Amino acid sequence: MALTTMIGARIHRREDPRLVSGRGRYADDFIRPQTAFMAVVRSPFAHARITSIDAAAAKAAPGVVAVYTAADFEAVVAGAMPVAPAFVAEKKQAPDRYPIAKSEACYQGEPVAVVIAETRYQAADAAALVDVEWEPLPAVMDMEKAMEPGSPAAHEGAAEGNVAWDLTYNADAEAAFAEAEVVVKQRILQQRLAPTPMEGRGVLAEWHATDRTMTMWMSSQNPHFIRLFVGGAMSIPESRFRVISPDVGGGFGSKISPYPEDYLVPGASKLLGRPIKWSETRTENLQNATHGRGQIFDVELAGNRDGTMLGLKLTQYLDCGAYVGTFSAFQACACLLPGPYNWKQVASRTVGVLTNKVPTDPYRGAGRPEATHLVERMVDLFTQEIGADPAEVRNKNFIQPDQFPFTNPFGLIYDSGNYPGTLARALEMAGYADVRREQEAARARGRYLGIGISTWIEICGFGPSAATAPATGGLALTESAHVRVFPTGSVNVYVGTHSHGQGHDTTFPQIVADTLGVPYDMVDLHHGDTAEGPAFGYGTYGSRSLAVGGLAVLKASQRVRDKAKKLAAHLFEAAEEDVVFDQGHFYVKGSPENRKAMAEIAFASYGANLPEGHELGLEAVAYFDPPNFVWPFGAHVCVVEVDPETGSVDMLKYVAVDDCGNVINPMIVEGQLHGGIAQGIAQALFEEVVYDDDGTLKTGTLLDYAMPTANEMPPLSLDSTVTPSPSNELGVKGIGEAGTIAASAAVINAITDALSPLGIKHIDMPASPDRLWKQMHEERAYSAQGATADLGGGGSEQAQPQAGGTATTPVPGGLGEGGTQEGTGGGTPPPGQAGPQQGNNQEGSR
Amino acid sequence: MKHKVSLTINGKGREDEVEARLLLVHYLRDVAGLTGTHIGCDTSQCGACTILLDGKAVKSCTLFAVQGDGHDVKTIEGMAASDGTLHPIQQAFWDEHGLQCGYCTPGFIMAAAYLLDRNPDPSDEEIRKGLEGNLCRCTGYVNIVKAVQSAAQTMGRDQARPQPAATGE
Known part of the structure; x- marks a missing residue:
């Protein structure tokens, strides 16, 4: 198996150079x-x-x-x-x-x-x-x-x-x-x-x-x-x-x-x-x-x-x-x-x-x-x-x-969670017991300190189609991806989601690079043009892009990898089950020194002498309909002082302690939380x-x-x-809206607590x-x-x-x-x- | 009636005939084709259109193009070096994840350039105060503040660098 190298890495966004230079479109x-x-x-x-x-x-x-x-x-x-x-x-x-x-x-x-x-x-x-x-x-x-x-x-x-x-x-x-x-x-x-x-x-x-x-x-x-x-x-x-x-x-x-x-x-x-x-x-x-x-x-x-x-x-x-x-x-x-x-x-x-x-x-x-x-x-x-x-x-x-x-x-099934875990950590970070003592002392001096807690959960990752299609008049909210490997091994990915600040240009190629074992820099993402890529997509909202669209990207990449493996078996004159895929290379079990890179397979896939029945080319489209919603959660603690005058x-x-399952890029998750909390x-x-x-x-x-x-x-x-979702292969949930969902209650609970005297x-x-x-x-x-x-x-x-x-x-x-x-x-x-x-x-x- | 304007934009001279009422931001975007300067509010609250006029940060939706006559304008397109090397502030916004949708970013970078020009080593509070003429909806300002701090450090180092060389150590 390929070792995970890119998923979970704090990689800087590749859309940023154009955006900081005034070259956005x-x-x-x-x-x-x-x-x-x-x-x-x-x-x-x-x-x-x-x-x-x-x-x-x-x-x-x-x-x-x-x-x-x-x-x-x-x-x-x-x-x-x-x-x-x-x-x-x-x-x-x-x-x-x-x-x-x-x-x-x-x-x-x-x-x-x-x-x-x-x-x-x-x-x-x-x-x-x-x-x-x-x-x-x-x-x-x-x-x-x-x-x-x-x-x-x-x-x-x-x-x-x-x-x-x-x-x-x-x-x-x-x-x-x-x-x-x-x-x-x-x-x-x-x-x-x-x-x-x-x-x-x-x-x-x-x-x-x-x-x-x-x-x-x-x-x-x-x-x-x-x-x-x-x-x-x-x-x-x-x-x-x-x-x-x-x-x-x-x-x-x-x-x-x-x-x-x-x-x-x-x-x-x-x-x-x-x-x-x-x-x-x-x-x-x-x-x-x-x-x-x-x-x-x-x-x-x-x-x-x-x-x-x-x-x-x-x-x-x-x-x-x-x-x-x-x-x-x-x-x-x-x-x-x-x-x-x-x-x-x-x-x-x-x-x-x-x-x-x-x-x-x-x-x-x-x-x-x-x-x-x-x-x-x-x-x-x-x-x-x-x-x-x-x-x-x-x-x-x-x-x-x-x-x-x-x-x-209401009959909805929460996938996974550790609610006491996030609250305990948030209280620890906020110094809850100390703040309570300070609050008491402050009150004695006529000052109004308050502590507010908000323990939140979220339903996100829309579909699944069985739930969303009836509610929307047939819009299934599935998601799509098209992965194309070019003859010399670079990769284009087209998706039906849309990135407007979420950093998909960076995170989706992280998934593809791991799955195909190709260098991250060889993978480019395209979105936002209906003339390109899969026939249909449902766009980005409801913290769905990773948990639905990311899975479509994974499935399409896996199809490409499986296709490449078949061809590798032919080139090695070996049975497919004897071919090993390891970090972007194929070899026959026991002979790791004689290996072929994904790029070599890609070139061969467009070439001559392929076995009868083998489909030419190295690309795949996948659609993903999630089996369930995903359910991120967390605990936010806010401390305020209200000026009575x-x-x-x-x-x-x-303080915010959140859990969105496995994380593709922690830098982007933190950014989403910052902005979400600010809106709350x-x-x-x-x-x-x-x-x-x-x-x-x-x-x-x-x-x-x-x-x-x-x-x-x-x-x-x-x-x-990190409490992975059992509902999808990546174990991911969503984080785009979490901060906004949690924050208003934490702030208002803190103010109310401050003014309770x-x-x-x-x-x-x-x-x-x-x-x-x-x-x-x-x-x-x-x-x-x-x-x-x-x-x-x-x-x-x-x-x-x-x-x-x-x-x-x-x-x-x-x-x-x-x-x-x-x-x-x-x-x-x-x-x-x-x-x-x-x-x-x-x-x-x- | 049209008026002749002559100004320098990002180091290059330019002359045009414009209506008296044409806003500087529309002149930059629609006439000069520099679309990196954005429009976010029309009422000078959001700062997305911030540029440098003779080195000072101004909101280009609040000036007429004719007011730019005879002045030196720098827009976001003029911040990177001619070989494409990003300005330390641009680099810091990238490094610190100081942008998400990127729409407010050019304005923040220009405002930060002016802030650091006046105050090369600002505190967290001075940065927040110094950027309060700019609005961002994505970042909660957390990483924007970090980016400006980081840029200040880099620019401070860059300025300090020639001195040790001169001592001959």
């Missing part, structure tokens, strides 16, 4: 002869009827080539945009979405017309001259109000209550709740977030009328999807539709689903017979790229005073926005609710609600950060209620290492998409949307354990200084009056008395009631004022 870097530029005329209203569109002034403006509206595109683009019908049976009223509004616009930013001009500037100028007559309609902005009887409709003809779906996964947790001594309840909010990749979206499309081919250059996480969906809508077969997405400046889930412009740009190119280019502005990105999260959870946890957790009940209200996003259903986080714990019962219901905002869709983690956040918050609320240590309660309830494979209450949070320590911290402390009551986006630039700078990010201490039990995100300051001062005032039973604002509600006569945690605000913690927009001050400083200390800029 991002969407806006491409241009074709005769290119015209497109600007989009968008709805300024969240909800309005289009009475008329007068394009005369725009058409007369300098450089304008054409103005198109919905009626023009009917000739070249047909049908509604795709929605994965995960909840098709329960779907009540999800309106179809078209690339361009015809008579009604349902969110601010929805396209109503496009202007094509000779330059970018001329297109932008003329777009302002398109005269649209609007009849504004009531905007449905608040999810809870949207569900009330008599609410205005987010769409003409929408069902009563604007409900897109209402689905119960597991109805019953009553037995667990009946035997519990303690029930804690909490409403937990997940604010809307903007994924904000540093590169916005962009499309360049070129239609060749003579040979009837379409080529698109764009910023996408999965070019094959775009070819499938857009090609379908334009009736252009895949054989003549090429999508190229070379370097992509980040996606984070926002470049998975097809967008209106993905149809309008090629549509305009076909109408006009010229290449058309459109580049998104940042405001367009914040307004039109899919948002993430945007959910309200009502959660109850049942347990006993000895720390045993028994049951969990949850209702999720998901703000779909104006349309159900293509993969919106993946945000329904029910399947991950059990987390790493051993529950008796878990009950879950998800309700999708239509509002007049841009659709939500997967954003890094998609459903899994939400699930982890709410479970980890509930564990801490329970722990606080029974007066126990949060680390001990977690340890007491963990699924133990000898219980794998473990079937959770300003409400600002000082992050003193952040950003949600916890800074970021929030805010609309006003009329549906105008208030966070429409990076001045207002509070993305953190280096100044706001703490140093991170990372470590890992004030009676604060729960804090919603973002825990900005103004929110914390207000909450601290409300609680203090309340405590000063001697009342302690109804903390947290909003109406409280006593849980039903339990056998055993237990205390319950008050619930701030039931559904439909008022309350300071309700709603993702209304009661929350906009971030930015108190968020990170978007500093600008560079001379010459302003």
